[in-house]
Amino acid sequence: MKKITLFIFLLTAFFGYAQEKKIERATKRFNQYDYVNSQEIYQKVVDKGYESGDLFKRLADSYYLNAKYDEAATYYGKLIEQFPEDVEPEVYFRYATSLRATKDYALSDKMMARFYDLGEDDTRAVLFRKAPDYLREIEKQKGAYDVSITQINSGYSDFGSALYKDKLIFASNRDTGGYTKRVHKWNGQPFLNLYQVDTSKVGQEGGTKFAKPFSANLNTQYHESSPVFAKGDSVMYFTRNNYSNGIFSKDSTGTNQLKLYRASYKNGAWGGVKELPFNSDNYTVAHPALSPDGKKLYFSSDMPGTLGQADLWYVVINDDSTYGEPVNLGNSINTEGRESFPYVSAANDLFFASNGHPGLGGLDIFLTNLDATGEDVTILNIGEPANTSKDDFAFIIDSETKTGFLSSNRGKSGIDDDIYMIRQLRRPEPLCEILLTGNVTDKNTEELLKDATVALYDDKNNLIESIVTGRKATFEFEPECDAKYLLRGSKDGYTTVEKRVSTPNLSGEIQEFLQLERAVQIAKPGDDIAKILNLNPIYFDFDKYYIRPDAEIELAKVLVYMETYPSVRIDVRSHTDSRGNDEYNRTLSQNRNVSTRDWLIAKGINPSRLSGRGYGESQLVNECSNGVQCSEEQHQLNRRSEFIVLSNN
The missing domain is CATH 1.25.40.10 (Tetratricopeptide repeat domain)
Incomplete structure (x- = not known):
């Protein structure tokens, strides 16, 4: 045992x-x-x-x-x-x-x-926390592009398209019938070469048979991919393994990195391949893209200074065909994840693939405009069907025809990449949500007004939505961005209030507070009807006591109030400014007081409901007493009438 x-x-x-x-x-x-x-x-x-x-x-x-x-x-x-x-x-x-x-x-x-x-502190974590509704944001972009499979795919990996004259240039590791087949250990597939096909054939059935090697001078036994062509189509940049002049180089760990190369078209053929000076045996530089003016070369790299697994960078192309120092596009675009396959459209829109920004899965395609800076930088996931839960990348588009291509492994195998044709139906736009909130109160008492109706109208006065306030007197609407609205508040016994509201084109919250006044307010003994009715001052001309036309309008409001509440008794109090003799001012104010009461009596108010007298300059509302220099406007504030409620029953 x-x-x-x-x-x-x-x-x-x-x-x-x-x-x-x-x-x-x-x-x-x-x-x-x-x-x-x-x-x-x-x-x-x-x-x-x-x-x-x-x-x-x-x-x-x-x-x-x-x-x-x-x-x-x-x-x-x-x-x-x-x-x-x-x-x-x-x-x-x-x-x-x-x-x-x-x-x-x-x-x-x-x-x-x-x-x-x-x-x-990880950028990817911060982005996720800032966009908890990222799926809804992505959903808004759904349908911005129409996507269809091309007929040039081989059953191997086909990806990384570029438009060159009337041809589509792309990378593929398709079997071309050679006697030897080198296999890349990363994914167990043959190495990539550049192929070309007439753009008129990409949608044609059996289109893969029209694909031919792009250039015998450029294709090697190792990887070539992701080309881009400069203006004039006589210069191209592309990605290749660290392989030059027959030498296959590795870094200190034995890894062969990717590098960028430049080729030129002369005498009917591509050649003159040169390695770019910011390459290194110790890191990868790949996937070139050019700015619309051809003065900046964008690429993906994990060179020193990279935030994540791979960042997007650019160098300035000088007039003498030399290059500036690499510049990182910054953490508005780059994350601790992988950013790659940049493409810059004629509108200076940067499209790139990333697994660091919130997406649907794998690599997603994102969009930002390179003209924006600082807080204006907006990163958009371009949504389905351009993006899927698989790897989607290598997006290119012709800004004039609104057509282009992308690459994806969304096919049945989920491993090999295929090339898809795209057609832009609309431009992706940031998710913009506006929340319009507020409450309704009594203007004078600040009491919350329950059962008030708040309505939202568009700029053509069409009703969009209306609500009735509850116990907290609040209202809430979700208007469209970048639009004009009319907000209207009303309640029985109150005057209707309206406010114009303009919404921005960025998400946010707007607060508006509606203050309603009673249409006819019930005054208490001691209240001044002039304040309750929000009367404009009843002014008299200097040294005069006749009722001016503008004063009649204000007195008419007092008249209607007294007609509405026939039990109310009012004490009319008239005042002057300090200019002139004190005794004279008392007489003048008394005459003005009599004129005011006589006007109301003439309109049908019983004299028994009115009392009052003139106070002269004895109750000034400011410092403009005898001998004090004041403006006409300051003196006029003292020439006033008050309507004090004595009783209301």
Whole structure:
């Protein structure tokens, strides 16, 4: 029995040692970007029942980095559930991204919330926290583009289009019938070359047979992809492995990086390939794009100063064909994730692929205008169907015809990239939401007015919506952005109030407060009807006591009030300014008082309801007493009438 036990122990130890050696070999390949071979080994070890946090992470990463998001999500999930102590913040981000690719947005958001808690300074976390309704924002862009599959796809990877004269130039690792086939260890597929096809053939059935190699002088046994052509079509920039003059170079870890190259068209052929001076053996520079004027070259790189896995950069192209220093586009665009495949339209719109900004899964295509700066920078996810839960990238468009191309692995295999034709139906616009809120109060008492009607009208006086206020007297509307409205408040017994409201073209909240006045207010003894009715001052000309026409209008309001409330008794009080003799002013104010009461009596008010006298200059409302220099306007404030309620029953 002991022999059997010892044998089992030795066998287990030997087998465990064998698995460790397999994992060690896989890890070495993983660190050299040999994801396919490492993935195969890791998967076999896991299938045999061996589990560890590091094993699950490397297996998940190998799937994630080859856009196999379903499998990546499986093993990131196992890692988080079984080995939480081995989980770094980045795992939550990659798990969330993988879950979006499977359309499990609810769980993805939970993982992003956890990612935010662990790395709240990470740009990707901040962007997620700032846009909790990112799916609704993306939904608004739905239908901005029409997308259809082209007929030039090969069953291998086809992507990264550029328009050149009447041709579409793209990268493909299609089988061209050669005797040898070099395979890239990252994804286990042949290396890429540049191909061309007439644009008239891309939608034609069997169009793949029209695709031909672009240039024998440019294509090599390694990668060539993502070309862009300068004005005049005699200069092109493209991506290639670090391979020049027959030399295949690697960095200190044994990795061959990508670089940018420039080629020129002379004597009917492409040639004169030159490496750009800001390349390096130690980092990748790839996916070129040109500004509309051809003076800036944009690209993706992980060079020093990069915020994340890859950032977008640009260099100035000088008049003598030299280049300025690389400039990072900044953290409004770049994240700790991957930004790549830039394209700049004639309208100076920058389209790029990113997995760092909130999206539908994998790489999504985003849009920003390069003319905007600072707080005006807006990053838009261009929505479905241009974007999907898979990798979508390499967007180009002709601003005049509104047609173009994008690349995606949305096909049945979910692995190989295909080229799709796009047609712009409308320009994507920022999600703009306006919340118009406020409350309704009594202007004089500031009492909250329940059961008031608040209505919103457009600029053509068409009713959009109306509400009746509740106990808190509040109202809320969601008007359109960048529009003009009329806000109207009304309530029985109150005068109607209207306000003009203009909404901005950016999301935000607008507050408007409606203050209603009683149409005819019930006054208490001691109240001044002039204030209740908001009368304009009843002025008399200097040294006169006859009723002016403008004073008649104000007295008419007092008349109507007394007719409405026949039990009200009023004491009319008349005042003068300080100019003139004190005794004379008392006489003048008394005459004005009599004139005021006589006017009301002449209009039908019973004399018994009126009393009053003139106070001269004895009750000034300001400092303009005898000997004080004052303006005419200041003196006029003292020439006034008051209508004090004595009783209302």
